[in-house]
Amino acid sequence: xxxxxxxxxxxxxxxxxxxxxxxxxxxxxxxxxxxxxxxxxxxxxxxxxxxxxxxxxxxxxxxxxxxxxxxxxxxxxxxxxxxxxxxxxxxxxxxxxxxxxxxxxxxxxxxxxxxxxxxxxxxxxxxxxxxxxxxxxxxxxxxxxxxxxxxxxxxxxxxxxxxxxxxxxxxxxxxxxxxxxxxxxxxxxxxxxxxxxxxxxxxxxxxxxxxxxxxxxxxxxxxxxxxxxxxxxxxxxxxxxxxxxxxxxxxxxxxxxxxxxxxxxxxxxxxxxxxxxxxxxxxxxxxxxxxxxxxxxxxxxxxxxxxxxxxxxxxxxxxxxxxxxxxxxxxxxxxxxxxxxxxxxxxxxxxxxxxxxxxxxxxxxxxxxxxxxxxxxxxxxxxxxxxxxxxxxxxxxxxxxxxxxxxxxxxxxxxxxxxxxxxxxxxxxxxxxxxxxxxxxxxxxxxxxxxxxxxxxxxxxxxxxxxx
Amino acid sequence: xxxxxxxxxxxxxxxxxxxxxxxxxxxxxxxxxxxxxxxxxxxxxxxxxxxxxxxxxxxxxxxxxxxxxxxxxxxxxxxxxxxxxxxxxxxxxxxxxxxxxxxxxxxxxx
Ligand code: FES
Ligand code: FES
Ligand SMILES: [Fe+2]
Numbered sequence: 001x002x003x004x005x006x007x008x009x010x011x012x013x014x015x016x017x018x019x020x021x022x023x024x025x026x027x028x029x030x031x032x033x034x035x036x037x038x039x040x041x042x043x044x045x046x047x048x049x050x051x052x053x054x055x056x057x058x059x060x061x062x063x064x065x066x067x068x069x070x071x072x073x074x075x076x077x078x079x080x081x082x083x084x085x086x087x088x089x090x091x092x093x094x095x096x097x098x099x100x101x102x103x104x105x106x107x108x109x110x111x112x113x114x115x116x117x118x119x120x121x122x123x124x125x126x127x128x129x130x131x132x133x134x135x136x137x138x139x140x141x142x143x144x145x146x147x148x149x150x151x152x153x154x155x156x157x158x159x160x161x162x163x164x165x166x167x168x169x170x171x172x173x174x175x176x177x178x179x180x181x182x183x184x185x186x187x188x189x190x191x192x193x194x195x196x197x198x199x200x201x202x203x204x205x206x207x208x209x210x211x212x213x214x215x216x217x218x219x220x221x222x223x224x225x226x227x228x229x230x231x232x233x234x235x236x237x238x239x240x241x242x243x244x245x246x247x248x249x250x251x252x253x254x255x256x257x258x259x260x261x262x263x264x265x266x267x268x269x270x271x272x273x274x275x276x277x278x279x280x281x282x283x284x285x286x287x288x289x290x291x292x293x294x295x296x297x298x299x300x301x302x303x304x305x306x307x308x309x310x311x312x313x314x315x316x317x318x319x320x321x322x323x324x325x326x327x328x329x330x331x332x333x334x335x336x337x338x339x340x341x342x343x344x345x346x347x348x349x350x351x352x353x354x355x356x357x358x359x360x361x362x363x364x365x366x367x368x369x370x371x372x373x374x375x376x377x378x379x380x381x382x383x384x385x386x387x388x389x390x391x392x393x394x395x396x397x398x399x400x401x402x403x404x405x406x407x408x409x410x411x412x413x414x415x416x417x418x419x420x421x422x423x424x425x426x427x428x429x430x431x432x433x434x435x436x437x438x439x440x441x442x443x444x445x446x447x448x449x450x451x452x453x454x455x456x457x458x459x460x461x462x463x464x465x466x467x468x
Numbered sequence: 469x470x471x472x473x474x475x476x477x478x479x480x481x482x483x484x485x486x487x488x489x490x491x492x493x494x495x496x497x498x499x500x501x502x503x504x505x506x507x508x509x510x511x512x513x514x515x516x517x518x519x520x521x522x523x524x525x526x527x528x529x530x531x532x533x534x535x536x537x538x539x540x541x542x543x544x545x546x547x548x549x550x551x552x553x554x555x556x557x558x559x560x561x562x563x564x565x566x567x568x569x570x571x572x573x574x575x576x577x578x
Contacts, residue, residue, distance in 0.1 A: 085531075088531060123543075124542075124543040125543060125544075125555040125556045125557070126555075127555065128538065128543055128545060128554075128555050129531070129533060129538060129545075130530065130531045130533075130538025130539070130540070130543045130545065131529075131530065131531035131538065131540060132540060132543070133529070133540060136541055136542060137542075138522070138523075138542040138556075138557040394510065394533070394534050395534075396534065397533070397534045397535065397536075
């Protein structure tokens, strides 16, 4: 059927991988049906002009982003589990900015600008956590209560010109969603719900990510601009060339792409099905054998086989449910095949990815390196459902890899997944250098498979306003 | 070397009943004139000097994390196993002590 479709008859953005079932077709054939947030589509054609490359290579552009983009957007600062008790704090840094995210009361979390109001010393060192009964500066000892009000100053007789009552620590806005603490430096920012929009918010609400905990947290500096790193994870178009080992069990060319409002987009990349690029070349049993998992440590050494007429995807779903239930001590009986198998990748602008699936339960966060626009800080946090006994384990400490290290060297990282991240990183250094060397002023994007890149860069444009 | 095991006179001293130090808790004790903080984190026992190397404030009201304690005064963190300072404003390590359990007692080598 699709062979006879003339591409010229389609409007821009309407073409899909010829001869392959859609992601929705694949999911509709599953045994345990998927919820509404999975079974919907929200693609939009957003133009086909090139994306300017200065955003990736111009240090002045990166400087502009600090005040126009980072100071105006909602950002994931930490998880609530990082600050479980009153007085607990977590220092969140973004470029030159730093905040002390503090639980002031059981249901009151604040984000203080991390600087003493005397002569500016950071009240807490970057990248740290702890518990405070007060925030005392290590320079001259000026002290604030954990609710941000001024507590004491050495030799107050010398500061008759300071109104200590008004000397409250300045705050950024804070909102909580799904166990995440978000902050926004812009006093006029929309609420987080408005920022996400009703559709995306309803998806995030449905995942109940507050019931997960961080069991592995790995951080590494990547050799490229932060936006190039994000772009590289926004499409499955690169899978066959960059990660050929994955293609036998990943519906890459028939992955589904959706956009929601200005700040959220997603793909659903079906796993346990063969890539359309490999149709006729491999069997269902091959698909099963080559399935690469983010969390295969939970699976043990079980060997699976596809019975005559069956599909790899059906076998995977059945086995996964049992194995993940056992390994993580959770009840997954109502969880759909799709949620167990598929890769759901959501972006919340500007810098996080949420992967609410069970087989790839992750968060990515990307932050610019304030000293070098050609570098960024990447973190991957693996989430697991809380154990049935209800006890919340402490969140894993971040493992900081050196620039030269492989992701596989992080203890607890699945080697298959670590190898994928290494492949992505190697492309990125070549892309950063190539863009700087290129005679072409822009980047060209596919209308469907690269819609998330266009959507994301449009939001960048909106905040940074290239011609202002 | 931050672990004080060299003194010839060093010996294990009973400090606490194991049952009196549930998971996630800590207790300051004085052993032979030394202020020691005994901690139970993720079912592992640690003994560390109770005195912060930055400004000599007690660590005992600090937060226990995965393998560290944070000084409540200015937030320096120390590795519970090695005593190494993990962040400013501390740079110097604090002493750590060997711990063992015998007959339901926690014993510290001082
Ligand atoms: S700079 Fe903080 S007290 Fe002086
Ligand atoms: S006294 Fe401990 S950090 Fe200053
Ligand atoms: Fe990739």
